[in-house]
Amino acid sequence: MRGYPYKFYQLTSQARALFDRNDPFPADAWQRQDARVEKTGEVAELESMPRPE
Incomplete structure (x- = not known):
C-alpha cells in the first residue's frame, strides 16, 4: 500500500461563500x-482516514 495521502486542499472562506451563494454542487445530487x-x-x-483540522 502506498500509505495515506500527504497533501490536503481546503477552500478559502471567500471561495466557500461563493460556492454557498451559487450552489453549483447540490449535496443531494452528489450523495x-x-x-x-x-x-x-x-x-x-482512504475515505475513512483521519484528516487535518
Missing part, C-alpha cells in the same frame, strides 16, 4: 451519485 459508485477497498479506506 446519490456517490452512493451508486462501487468503491474498492483502498478507496473506502
Whole structure:
C-alpha cells in the first residue's frame, strides 16, 4: 500500500461563500451519485482516514 495521502486542499472562506451563494454542487445530487459508485477497498479506506483540522 502506498500509505495515506500527504497533501490536503481546503477552500478559502471567500471561495466557500461563493460556492454557498451559487450552489453549483447540490449535496443531494452528489450523495446519490456517490452512493451508486462501487468503491474498492483502498478507496473506502482512504475515505475513512483521519484528516487535518
